[in-house]
Amino acid sequence: MRILCPFCGERASSEFAYLGDASAARADPQGTEAMARFLEAVYFRENPAGVHTELWYHESGCRSWLRVKRDTCSHQIFDVAYAKEALRT
């Protein structure tokens, strides 16, 4: 598997560290149902067989956090963006 880092170019996946599902967002501790939302964010996952949006860290490269769209059945990668930019849009 090779990941196209927007800063470094295409690199082997072994240069990257994996964090997991990018849709798991930290809940607002002051918000309503904070406990239930933390439970969802920490433990529960969609775990799709197909397109999965996930966070990778280019540990042995530019050290950017990346948001990667990847097919979990074929390991094909559709889209890579800086995680920061993906958050802004």
Added chain:
Amino acid sequence: MQKYSFFNLVSAALRRHRDWQPVWRDADPKEDYDVIVVGGGGHGLATAYYLAKVHGITRVAVLEKGWLGSGNAGRNTTIIRSNYLLPDNTRFYEFSLKLWERLEQELNYNTMVSQRGIVYFAHSDAQRDAYARRANQMRLHGIDAELVDVAWLRRLVPFVDFDNARFPIQGGLWQRRAGTARHDAVVWGYARAASQLGVDIIQNCEVTGFIRAGGRVVGVETTRGAIRAAKVGLALAGNTSRVAAKAGLRLPIESHVLQAFVSEALKPLIPCVLIFGAGHFYVSQSDKGGLVFGGDLDGYNSYAQRGNLSTVEDVCEGGLALIPSLSRVRLLRSWGGIMDMSMDGSPIIDRTPIEGLYLNAGWCYGGFKATPAAGWCFAHLLARGDSHELARAYRLDRFASGRLIDERGVGAQPNLH
């Protein structure tokens, strides 16, 4: 169905082996059953067998999307052991090992259970202390555990690199009753014994949806038509999330790929199961002579049943650090299986929030050794509606209640084992 015995083998040989019957009955689906078990791997078939044998429920169907044992049951490294630290796990896996010990007599099938022993190598003082703690915990539960020194290990496995510059071996944890079993034979043995008791084993039958009535699950839609049942149990390993999603369930599980490997056949070299303590590498030698080994997960969500080269290299490096003489052994095959990694590294055997739907999942990559006990406890849950005493801690709601069973003590990560 035929009983396997020495006498029957001889008499069949005299008839030139012409009248052996199929090992199990390949059934067509009926309209309804008492219990449907989704997943025709070791766990699903063991569940069906114990439902029929222990609880007398024989109107049972096992639905398998492909062929029997085509998933993780045919992809593991066949190790059986019960050297766990946390009491909930210790008791459960010891019960499983005891079932393994008499499995062949129970099923009348040669599952090739070989109690050849397992060594966990200690490479530091801290690791030796941790093993001492674990050994004490095991002995408190009446399980055999021995702390062994380097001289003892040198006699057992002289080919291991004891004086590795970075990871010198300081001793080890030895469980004599641990060992290996023949994974395919376990599947076939349970299938045969369950089929003999009247269980329908239905292959090429993929579940595409659930039939609901008043909030309850009352059956499944499949590629071979609708099948109704009072209770539906899922034993799906890596595909659990996928099928549970059809019932609207979200689970504390991620699916990850784990690779395993087999080398070309060698003369007998490794007399037991060896676990490298400094990296992650485990190896045993099959009766055919191939070294069967594995290591870490690839480390990302995957349903692909194949992994990447970097993990192959990593596992082989771990192996060479432990046994340098393997450097010129050729790798014969490698493959990947999809692990249902739960968020605390321990399994779930529980009812779900949906009435009529039961779950056996989250085995991470320790599912093979659990096969008999998982089947036993899941059958108990399906038959009686309450958890078996040994599986009471394996609850689905433990993630909300905080009663996690975190064998490694590192928190919410789906890539534990």
